[in-house]
Amino acid sequence: xxxxxxxxxxxxxxxxxxxxxxxxxxxxxxxxxxxxxxxxxxxxxxxxxxxxxxxxxxxxxxxxxxxxxxxxxxxxxxxxxxxxxxxxxxxxxxxxxxxxxxxxxxxxxxxxxxxxxxxxxxxxxxxxxxxxxxxxxxxxxxxxxxxxxxxxxxxxxxxxxxxxxxxxxxxxxxxxxxxxxxxxxxxxxxxxxxxxxxxxxxxxxxxxxxxxxxxxxxxxxxxxxxxxxxxxxxxxxxxxxxxxxxxxxxxxxxxxxxxxxxxxxxxxxxxxxxxxxxxxxxxxxx
Numbered sequence: 001x002x003x004x005x006x007x008x009x010x011x012x013x014x015x016x017x018x019x020x021x022x023x024x025x026x027x028x029x030x031x032x033x034x035x036x037x038x039x040x041x042x043x044x045x046x047x048x049x050x051x052x053x054x055x056x057x058x059x060x061x062x063x064x065x066x067x068x069x070x071x072x073x074x075x076x077x078x079x080x081x082x083x084x085x086x087x088x089x090x091x092x093x094x095x096x097x098x099x100x101x102x103x104x105x106x107x108x109x110x111x112x113x114x115x116x117x118x119x120x121x122x123x124x125x126x127x128x129x130x131x132x133x134x135x136x137x138x139x140x141x142x143x144x145x146x147x148x149x150x151x152x153x154x155x156x157x158x159x160x161x162x163x164x165x166x167x168x169x170x171x172x173x174x175x176x177x178x179x180x181x182x183x184x185x186x187x188x189x190x191x192x193x194x195x196x197x198x199x200x201x202x203x204x205x206x207x208x209x210x211x212x213x214x215x216x217x218x219x220x221x222x223x224x225x226x227x228x229x230x231x232x233x234x235x236x237x238x239x240x241x242x243x244x245x246x247x248x249x250x251x252x253x254x255x256x257x258x259x260x261x262x263x264x265x266x267x268x269x270x271x272x273x274x275x276x277x278x279x280x281x282x283x284x285x286x
Contacts, residue, residue, distance in 0.1 A: 042072055053108075065091075208245060
């Protein structure tokens with residue numbers, strides 16, 4: 001059998017140009033499409049469905065990657081995505097990474113209306129308020145997914161959910177749990193409170209200690225954690241909206257924790273409390 005040859009070899013082709021433009025936010029918003037790079041993200045995109053329709057629309061793969069990840073390419077075709085064998089130059093032109101892995105998918109937007117998240121009666125939610133770094137946003141999304149959270153909410157002042165760096169940092173978690181975007185922080189808090197969710201602000205200067213909250217047994221109910229900006233945290237007006245402002249205790253000599261680490265600690269603390277006897281549910285799989 002003759003070796004496969006790429007069908008797309010020119011970065012200037014219309015198909016390639018359309019995909020490359022999705023690296024820019026205004027084009028993503030106009031087309032409601034985004035890029036997912038690498039085997040893990042593409043596999044998750046191919047498996048993800050909304051109303052029976054696959055999230056993966058198109059896949060660009062080098063010949064080498066198509067051979068190495070033949071199962072993923074097969075899943076993409078099975079999902080109805082258009083699969084293009086492309087030269088390494090073309091894939092590198094579409095990719096936003098320094099060392100592309102040979103697979104770049106074009107995916108449909110998959111954010112969830114905030115009202116749908118509330119209607120599902122969530123038990124654990126991460127709210128990102130004024131989070132500007134896409135790597136942090138994607139990592140918090142990954143942490144929320146790992147902790148078994150029901151949803152993530154990005155406020156209107158936060159980074160774009162579909163920024164390529166955010167998508168890479170989530171390592172496929174974009175496709176695992178509902179995410180609402182563009183929600184004003186006051187609306188997010190008010191809506192979650194009305195749904196019976198306790199709102200906790202994560203802040204290094206908080207008056208309440210996370211260890212104390214766990215010892216008091218107050219963490220077992222439905223909870224939303226609000227995480228603020230990487231540099232200045234949460235403004236006073238946002239903290240005032242919440243039920244408590246909680247700090248992660250620093251037992252050693254570190255000055256502070258970064259956003260993603262603090263989010264992981266807080267979300268896992270809630271997940272553990274909710275699993276415990278008397279908690280509202282289990283977040284583990286049997």
